[in-house]
Amino acid sequence: MTDYDEVxxxxxxxxxxxxxxxxxxxxxLDAGWTISHDDAGNAYLPSPDQRIRIGYLPEGDDDALWKIAAYQQPFAKPRWAAAFSSDCPTEFVTAFTTELVPLHEPEGDKFLTGGIGYxxxxxxxxxxxxxxxxxTLATNxxxxxxxxxxxxxxxxxxxxxxxxxxxxxxxxxxxxWGxxxxxxxxxxxxxxxxxTPTRLIxxxxxxxxxxxxxxxxPGELSRMTRERATITPVRPPAPTPLDMARSRRPAPTLQTVSVPRWTTSTPSAPLPGPFRPASRR
Structure with a gap:
């Protein structure tokens, strides 16, 4: 498996x-929200009006890698909160934030509503x-x-x-809900x-x-994933005759500029004021 870049x-x-x-x-980020980091490398993305806060917390104080909360007012108690633990597939968080971010409007409350009486x-x-x-419904x-x-x-x-x-x-x-x-x-x-608005759930x-x-x-796979999931290497496509011909040509000398991929370890000034959803015990 280590011979392949992705699986x-x-x-x-x-x-x-x-x-x-x-x-x-x-x-x-696509909506223009500004990211900041603390000295430990945790990342925070509040909405411009501070009424939605997304935290990515690899160095947090519990097992919640992601904490997301919504507020009626920036300094009020959260109206609702959600958390995803460290091993939760990132695609599930992405689905949540993809649905959440468009609900935010500076003068609107769509992101606060939709949680019908339980x-x-x-x-x-x-x-x-x-x-x-x-x-199916569990029997126990x-x-x-x-x-x-x-x-x-x-x-x-x-x-x-x-x-x-x-x-x-x-x-x-x-x-x-869980x-x-x-x-x-x-x-x-x-x-x-x-x-929590049920559309997000x-x-x-x-x-x-x-x-x-x-x-x-491959380096991201946990022991549990290796033992229980189906893992299929992503095989590169077979080279075409044109690819093979190009590979035999001497490579030209080019002047290049390295552009590092954005990661959550990029240093930034800490976000002023309260920016972190309530921690979970």
């Missing part, structure tokens, strides 16, 4: 995270992409917490109908508090259910 991994809920957070941050939430509507992909779920399971039994998604503490939802993994993947000792999770579920394999560098 395809499926199912994607066993792919693990990418080594950098670029894809999950890109929707906000007692009325039809799981079959919000998590329909998983049902369409053949996920708690009466107030129905859970869907992937056909291989190595991923799930749940909805808690119980009475949850609003503050705990913002700072812990005891939340209204998803997970992997075996018990190598499991990722994604959690969403009660008022549905977009994440669609990314989880997508049968298309995802690309990874």
């Amino acid at each position: 395809y991994v499926s199912p994607r809920h066993l792919a693990g995270s990418t080594a950098i957070g670029d894809p999950g941050l890109q929707p906000a 007692r009325l939430h039809p799981v079959s509507t919000v998590l329909q992409p998983l049902l369409d992909a053949g996920w 779920f708690h009466p107030t917490r129905p859970e869907l399971r992937a056909p291989d039994g190595l991923a799930g998604a749940w909805f808690d109908r119980g009475n949850l503490d609003p503050d705990d939802e913002l700072t812990t993994n005891t939340t209204r 998803m997970w993947g992997g075996p018990p000792r190598a499991r990722w999770h994604a959690v969403f508090s009660t008022h 549905t977009a994440t579920a669609a990314a989880v259910a997508d049968p298309a394999p995802v690309l990874r560098w």
Whole structure:
């Protein structure tokens, strides 16, 4: 496998995270949001009005690699919060941020609404992409917490109908909605508090259910991925006669300029004011 630059991994809920957070941050960067970093290398992308905050936290104080929160006012308590753990496939975060960023308007509240009263939430509507992909209701779920399971039994998604503490939802993994993947000792999770717009959860579920394999560098693959996922090397196309003829020609001497790829380790001034969603214990 090391002879190949990239590999395809499926199912994607066993792919693990990418080594950098670029894809999950890109929707906000494309919208003109400004990135900053702290001295530890964590990255922060607030919306221009500070009412949405995305944090990519490889050096955070818990296992949440991504924390995302939305606020009615910049200095208010979060209206809702979401978190994705360290091994969560980055494609799922990207699906969430791709759906979230266009909802932001300077004078609008679309990104704060859409979390219907939890007692009325039809799981079959919000998590329909998983049902369409053949996920079924787990037989051993708690009466107030129905859970869907992937056909291989190595991923799930749940909805808690119980009475949850609003503050705990913002700072812990005891939340209204959640998803997970992997075996018990190598499991990722994604959690969403009660008022998270359900369209964001549905977009994440669609990314989880997508049968298309995802690309990874061999060095990104965890032991769990190597043991349980299907891994297919990306083979380069066979060279054409024109390619072979060109390879025999002497290469011209060119003056080049190196342009480094953007990563989350690029130094920048820290973001002023409160920029970090509530930490999870």
